[in-house]
Amino acid sequence: MPTRKYTYYDFTLSLCPECLKRIDAKIVFEDEKVFMLKRCKEHGSFKVLIADDIEYYKGLRNYNKPSETPYKFNTKTHYGCPYDCGLCTDHEQHSCLSIIEVTDRCNLTCPTCYAGSSPKYGRHRTLEEIKKMLDTIVENEGEPDVVQISGGEPTIHPDFFAILDYAKSLPIKHLMLNTNGVKIANDFKFAEKLKTYAPRFEIYLQFDSFKKEVLEQLRGKDLRQVRKKAIEHLNELNLSTTLVVTLQNHLNDDEIGSIIEHALAQKCVRGVTFQPTQIAGRLENFNPQTDRLTLSEVRRKILQQTLIFNENDIIPVPCNPDALAMAYALKLDDEVYPLTRYIDPADLLDDTKNTIVYEQDVVLKGKMIDLFSTGNSVEVASENLNGILCCLPKIEAPELKYDNLFRIIIMQFVDAYNFDVRAIKKSCVHIVNKDYKIIPFETMNLFYRDDKQKRLEELKKIYE
Numbered sequence: 001m002p003t004r005k006y007t008y009y010d011f012t013l014s015l016c017p018e019c020l021k022r023i024d025a026k027i028v029f030e031d032e033k034v035f036m037l038k039r040c041k042e043h044g045s046f047k048v049l050i051a052d053d054i055e056y057y058k059g060l061r062n063y064n065k066p067s068e069t070p071y072k073f074n075t076k077t078h079y080g081c082p083y084d085c086g087l088c089t090d091h092e093q094h095s096c097l098s099i100i101e102v103t104d105r106c107n108l109t110c111p112t113c114y115a116g117s118s119p120k121y122g123r124h125r126t127l128e129e130i131k132k133m134l135d136t137i138v139e140n141e142g143e144p145d146v147v148q149i150s151g152g153e154p155t156i157h158p159d160f161f162a163i164l165d166y167a168k169s170l171p172i173k174h175l176m177l178n179t180n181g182v183k184i185a186n187d188f189k190f191a192e193k194l195k196t197y198a199p200r201f202e203i204y205l206q207f208d209s210f211k212k213e214v215l216e217q218l219r220g221k222d223l224r225q226v227r228k229k230a231i232e233h234l235n236e237l238n239l240s241t242t243l244v245v246t247l248q249n250h251l252n253d254d255e256i257g258s259i260i261e262h263a264l265a266q267k268c269v270r271g272v273t274f275q276p277t278q279i280a281g282r283l284e285n286f287n288p289q290t291d292r293l294t295l296s297e298v299r300r301k302i303l304q305q306t307l308i309f310n311e312n313d314i315i316p317v318p319c320n321p322d323a324l325a326m327a328y329a330l331k332l333d334d335e336v337y338p339l340t341r342y343i344d345p346a347d348l349l350d351d352t353k354n355t356i357v358y359e360q361d362v363v364l365k366g367k368m369i370d371l372f373s374t375g376n377s378v379e380v381a382s383e384n385l386n387g388i389l390c391c392l393p394k395i396e397a398p399e400l401k402y403d404n405l406f407r408i409i410i411m412q413f414v415d416a417y418n419f420d421v422r423a424i425k426k427s428c429v430h431i432v433n434k435d436y437k438i439i440p441f442e443t444m445n446l447f448y449r450d451d452k453q454k455r456l457e458e459l460k461k462i463y464e
Contacts, residue, residue: 035048092426102150143171181206245274270406
């Protein structure tokens with residue numbers, strides 16, 4: 001009997017990358033990789049690589065935890081996902097990370113920018129609008145886990161510190177500032193004032209490359225000195241920082257290991273987040289056929305380019321395993337000790353067991369690992385490690401500070417090419433839009449920005 005050249009594995013709903021209509025999609029295994037096969041009546045067939053590691057992809061479902069919903073939903077389900085955001089009553093995950101875009105404007109015009117920001121684009125939100133956005137998050141979440149102040153470039157907003165003041169007055173567990181670092185690099189007094197918002201405050205710092213030509217292609221200018229100076233200021237203040245890397249295949253994916261090593265050497269850096277480029281917004285130097293990267297490819301490159309982590313260290317994040325992977329480590333006396341390898345997936349899905357405990361030695365799921373022995377007592381932190389981020393293991397470590405934590409996150413934002421309705425329903429990174437609705441990051445960039453709304457309304461008419 002004739003056989004197909006692939007092995008059929010699963011079925012989902014996706015989108016046509018051309019017209020954004022909802023279409024059927026098959027998940028298949030071929031040549032040791034995972035592909036999505038889909039066909040639009042108008043625009044033909046598409047074959048999209050979604051993973052280069054079949055076993056990792058098959059294992060994702062072992063990390064799928066019961067859904068945690070918000071206290072309040074904002075829209076009804078009528079047209080079907082992804083045309084009812086949000087959050088609609090059919091969404092399966094609350095906001096682990098909530099984003100407030102306080103301005104459309106930026107002090108850069110990056111060739112790669114999902115929001116299409118620039119010095120002249122759009123406007124600053126008013127302080128009252130921003131307060132209402134933050135209030136919307138609190139209404140939905142009660143005590144939001146992580147809220148990120150973003151843009152555009154939020155540090156250029158005329159009411160920037162008033163925004164932070166209001167956010168800190170709310171029951172938000174952890175506040176982040178998403179920034180390109182220009183203001184922090186050029187104005188140390190500005191950075192000093194940011195430090196006053198600690199603890200439970202972190203800088204989410206754009207850091208894409210060490211190479212001039214890469215930065216010019218992604219950001220439109222050579223930002224090496226800006227990054228260097230910003231990190232110098234943040235180190236001097238020891239202000240908690242995550243380095244955020246936008247990755248593009250054949251451009252900066254060979255720098256993953258060196259960026260991790262650089263991050264580990266910085267006093268202020270608590271981790272690195274790698275984000276494969278999402279095909280959305282302004283994307284001037286990107287070919288979808290050759291430049292896309294999948295989450296599993298980034299995971300493999302981390303393992304190839306560093307000696308710190310092994311196959312058992314970078315695991316799916318249970319709230320949305322298709323789109324998020326993580327690795328945890330402790331930094332102790334200039335040494336790095338991976339922790340995630342000791343986590344049993346079954347325990348990770350059970351909140352009563354989801355704990356890593358550090359006492360005089362490190363105790364992990366009942367296993368004693370004699371990492372170090374020091375006679376020195378470590379100052380008790382005002383912000384300990386317990387429950388820093390939603391959906392990641394809690395750490396009980398009364399003698400350790402947040403300074404001792406190091407994490408790797410791979411965050412793949414789905415676009416029209418690899419759109420999988422299962423992942424979208426579990427999306428936990430959300431943006432509050434101008435209408436005070438809470439929109440998954442992925443669908444926001446596909447349908448709910450100003451220049452996308454017209455197409456969304458056309459699609460809704462089709463599904464009436």
